[in-house]
Amino acid sequence: MDLNYSDEQLLLKESAERFLKERYDFEKRNKIIASETGVDAAIWSEMADLGWLALPFAEENGGLGGGPVEISLTMEAVGWALVVEPYLSSVILAGGLVEKLGSEEQRAEILGGLIAGTSRPALAHTERQTGFDLDNIAATATKSVDGYTISGEKPLVPGGSFADVFLVSATLDGTVKLFVVPADSAGLTSTQVKLVDGSRASDLVLDNVPVLASALLGAAADTLAEIEAAYDRANAALASEAVGIMDALMDATVAYTKERVQFGKPLAAFQALQHRMAEMAVKCQEARGSALLATLSVDAPRPMRIRGVSGARAKIGKVSRSVAQEAIQLHGAMGFSEEMPIGAWFRRLYAIENTFGTTADHLKRYGEIIRDPAMLSGSLLREPV
Amino acid sequence: MDLLMTEEEVRFRNEVRTFLDTHLDEGLKRAERLNPSFLADPAVGLKWQAKLNDKGWVAPSWPRQYGGTGWTLAERYIFDQECERAGEPHFRGASIKMIAPVIMRYGNEAQKSFYLPRILNGEDVWAQGYSEPGSGSDLASLKTRAVLDGDQYIVNGSKIWSTLAHHATRMFALVRTADTGKKQEGITFILIDLKSPGVTIRPIRSICGTHEFNQVFFDDVKVPVSDRIGEEGEGWDIAKYLLEFERGGAFAGGMLRAMLARLQRLASEPLPGGRKMIDDPLFMARFAEIATDVDANDMLELSAMSKVQAGGNPGSVPSSTMKIERSRIRQSIAELAASILGTDALRWEEHRPLHELPEGSEIDEECKVASAVYFNSRSQSIFGGSNEIQLEIIAKTLLR
Ligand SMILES: Cc1cc2nc3c(=O)[nH]c(=O)nc-3n(C[C@H](O)[C@H](O)[C@H](O)COP(=O)(O)OP(=O)(O)OC[C@H]3O[C@@H](n4cnc5c(N)ncnc54)[C@H](O)[C@@H]3O)c2cc1C
Numbered sequence: 001m002d003l004n005y006s007d008e009q010l011l012l013k014e015s016a017e018r019f020l021k022e023r024y025d026f027e028k029r030n031k032i033i034a035s036e037t038g039v040d041a042a043i044w045s046e047m048a049d050l051g052w053l054a055l056p057f058a059e060e061n062g063g064l065g066g067g068p069v070e071i072s073l074t075m076e077a078v079g080w081a082l083v084v085e086p087y088l089s090s091v092i093l094a095g096g097l098v099e100k101l102g103s104e105e106q107r108a109e110i111l112g113g114l115i116a117g118t119s120r121p122a123l124a125h126t127e128r129q130t131g132f133d134l135d136n137i138a139a140t141a142t143k144s145v146d147g148y149t150i151s152g153e154k155p156l157v158p159g160g161s162f163a164d165v166f167l168v169s170a171t172l173d174g175t176v177k178l179f180v181v182p183a184d185s186a187g188l189t190s191t192q193v194k195l196v197d198g199s200r201a202s203d204l205v206l207d208n209v210p211v212l213a214s215a216l217l218g219a220a221a222d223t224l225a226e227i228e229a230a231y232d233r234a235n236a237a238l239a240s241e242a243v244g245i246m247d248a249l250m251d252a253t254v255a256y257t258k259e260r261v262q263f264g265k266p267l268a269a270f271q272a273l274q275h276r277m278a279e280m281a282v283k284c285q286e287a288r289g290s291a292l293l294a295t296l297s298v299d300a301p302r303p304m305r306i307r308g309v310s311g312a313r314a315k316i317g318k319v320s321r322s323v324a325q326e327a328i329q330l331h332g333a334m335g336f337s338e339e340m341p342i343g344a345w346f347r348r349l350y351a352i353e354n355t356f357g358t359t360a361d362h363l364k365r366y367g368e369i370i371r372d373p374a375m376l377s378g379s380l381l382r383e384p385v
Numbered sequence: 386m387d388l389l390m391t392e393e394e395v396r397f398r399n400e401v402r403t404f405l406d407t408h409l410d411e412g413l414k415r416a417e418r419l420n421p422s423f424l425a426d427p428a429v430g431l432k433w434q435a436k437l438n439d440k441g442w443v444a445p446s447w448p449r450q451y452g453g454t455g456w457t458l459a460e461r462y463i464f465d466q467e468c469e470r471a472g473e474p475h476f477r478g479a480s481i482k483m484i485a486p487v488i489m490r491y492g493n494e495a496q497k498s499f500y501l502p503r504i505l506n507g508e509d510v511w512a513q514g515y516s517e518p519g520s521g522s523d524l525a526s527l528k529t530r531a532v533l534d535g536d537q538y539i540v541n542g543s544k545i546w547s548t549l550a551h552h553a554t555r556m557f558a559l560v561r562t563a564d565t566g567k568k569q570e571g572i573t574f575i576l577i578d579l580k581s582p583g584v585t586i587r588p589i590r591s592i593c594g595t596h597e598f599n600q601v602f603f604d605d606v607k608v609p610v611s612d613r614i615g616e617e618g619e620g621w622d623i624a625k626y627l628l629e630f631e632r633g634g635a636f637a638g639g640m641l642r643a644m645l646a647r648l649q650r651l652a653s654e655p656l657p658g659g660r661k662m663i664d665d666p667l668f669m670a671r672f673a674e675i676a677t678d679v680d681a682n683d684m685l686e687l688s689a690m691s692k693v694q695a696g697g698n699p700g701s702v703p704s705s706t707m708k709i710e711r712s713r714i715r716q717s718i719a720e721l722a723a724s725i726l727g728t729d730a731l732r733w734e735e736h737r738p739l740h741e742l743p744e745g746s747e748i749d750e751e752c753k754v755a756s757a758v759y760f761n762s763r764s765q766s767i768f769g770g771s772n773e774i775q776l777e778i779i780a781k782t783l784l785r
Binding site for chain 1: 516519520521522523526545546589590591592598657658659667716720723724726727728729730731732733735756759760763764766767768771772773776
């Protein structure tokens with residue numbers, strides 16, 4: 001067991017933080033979300049130059065071979081800076097699935113473009129009724145002469161409004177499969193949706209969209225299992241993003257209460273408020289522990305992965321809401337206005353609580369797993385593989 | 386002891402119900418359902434106020450001589466409960482509930498006869514000018530200055546977080562007229578015409594996406610001495626009197642109950658997967674817990690009311706308790722409601738006011754406003770004396 005960051009990992013963290021501090025301050029971010037497209041092409045290509053877009057992929061696929069820990073450090077920085085570019089949805093979720101399921105050609109094309117910064121794939125899997133029952137999919141694919149025809153609705157596709165290519169799930173002969181569908185395909189309509197955190201998604205409608213036979217991803221694979229694993233990686237990343245935001249809220253609150261004078265003293269001099277901030281810090285620490293467990297569970301066997309990931313999402317959903325509410329309260333009316341980033345962090349945490357399973361969904365999923373006494377009583381330390 | 390209404394009160398309640406059935410139309414109710422903020426959009430609020438004014442019911446708490454109803458406390462309580470149940474737009478705020486009692490108590494005859502009728506008929510809408518950038522909880526540290534020059538004050542400084550000031554015609558404000566003695570002693574209460582030269586209003590958007598409050602700048606603004614309430618330096622006492630109305634004077638039980646009923650309707654609707662939240666034990670446990678909070682808070686209110694009716698004073702602990710609990714209950718209802726949305730919580734409608742959007746089903750509309758209501762609810766524990774300040778008041782009383 002070793003829970004210390006390596007020097008390289010600390011360097012990565014520092015460089016990510018520096019990049020975002022220099023290139024992505026709150027004002028800059030507000031300009032991006034107010035713009036027509038809601039994304040900054042220059043920032044995206046800088047992310048490509050820095051290697052962010054290559055980070056999680058294996059070297060043989062042109063990636064940097066970064067693991068979950070590297071992703072988690074990057075996501076903490078993303079959370080702090082409130083990045084709205086589709087890093088999570090394009091790189092971790094969609095890119096990750098292409099790496100797992102794609103043929104050599106598919107990987108070369110889609111991952112190649114993603115890593116170079118010229119392509120932004122998006123996963124279109126869940127539907128209105130899906131919730132976190134990932135197999136509850138109504139979209140269908142039928143065989144045609146030279147490929148497949150896909151029909152269905154995919155609301156709220158994360159990163160969808162920036163995507164040039166979609167990975168669309170549909171049932172083919174009763175099994176869920178993924179298809180590569182270019183954004184300009186005939187019969188596909190994508191409507192941009194503004195989200196509560198300032199980012200964008202799209203509502204996708206597929207009306208008999210024809211794709212070639214080569215569009216099928218991972219013909220022989222257990223696609224659902226891979227989709228679930230990809231969501232777990234994304235959920236672990238979200239947990240780390242939330243931790244980054246909680247730290248940001250904590251730091252901002254401490255700094256503000258040291259500055260803000262009422263009754264002749266800085267607010268931070270009132271013990272009642274000191275204890276409130278100490279409680280916030282307790283919650284930030286707890287969240288950090290949970291997120292780390294999630295990070296170190298993404299490659300574990302399924303039940304342990306679920307315990308780590310969904311447990312973290314449930315726990316962090318609760319404590320992050322409390323920290324965000326406290327941060328607003330301690331900022332007074334200032335925290336309630338849009339002028340400071342407090343509200344934007346608050347709204348991003350609210351979005352996270354409703355992304356890739358709600359806090360309640362994850363609590364239930366975790367609850368199912370710990371019904372197994374061995375899972376509940378087993379140590380977090382694992383047998384070597 | 387009992388909780389019985391008299392025959393007379395039952396008759397009264399039925400009369401109020403009939404009035405609301407016929408006069409509170411769907412458009413007004415829909416606008417209120419789609420309002421994420423504490424107070425209604427003035428266009429909506431004034432429309433409803435005019436209807437109440439025609440009936441003579443716009444200011445239930447005012448004495449009859451000024452155009453009020455002369456109702457007993459119990460009747461006012463019943464009226465409020467019925468208005469909330471029916472879903473009225475909340476608009477009887479700063480004008481009717483705050484500045485009016487002050488004018489009645491501290492104003493001179495000229496001020497009473499000029500201002501009070503203009504409040505009733507909606508000609509004036511008032512904004513509250515207390516907070517300043519440097520003075521929030523510590524209100525007495527305020528710096529906006531008024532200097533006497535002949536028969537007028539010259540006002541310089543800035544007020545912030547002034548709710549609806551961009552729609553208001555006038556502001557009641559606390560200003561500094563002296564620096565000597567205790568800081569509370571140099572404060573004076575004045576009425577400012579917001580159309581005066583030198584007044585600038587800067588909008589501030591809140592985290593729920595609405596422009597509801599503002600910063601207001603005063604640059605050599607002239608205020609006639611005849612628009613001073615009470616004597617120079619008497620402002621602090623007047624402000625404290627007003628805060629009693631802001632904090633304790635409002636009946637909230639009805640509002641909380643109405644919010645809970647809305648939440649129940651939302652939870653009874655099948656979700657996309659066919660499931661209903663009211664069938665979810667985890668949800669129902671939280672829901673029921675909040676309902677017990679509402680009952681307890683309502684009982685505190687009724688007890689305080691009984692004390693006042695018998696000629697007593699409810700004291701500061703119950704009114705601070707009610708303020709704290711009311712904010713917490715509103716926040717937990719809003720939070721639970723937002724938790725129902727699932728993925729749809731991600732969708733954000735930017736347009737304000739929401740009721741200008743094309744009509745959808747009642748449930749779709751509830752979903753459209755629920756996140757904004759949740760964000761907005763966070764302000765409940767900040768304005769009108771934050772929860773920390775209320776706790777200070779309670780602690781001081783306990784530890785005296
Ligand atoms: C939606 C909204 C509408 C408003 N409308 C109006 C309006 O119309 N007119 C108007 O004049 N004002 C209005 N206000 C302002 C409101 O009255 C102030 O926000 C409130 O008094 C708190 O002041 P502040 O925001 O400056 O917070 P601060 O006083 O800076 O306090 C920040 C935090 O510290 C806490 N705190 C402060 N002092 C202490 C202490 N001694 N011990 C422990 N905790 C402490 C507070 O409780 C708060 O949590 C509005 C505010 C909001 C949010």
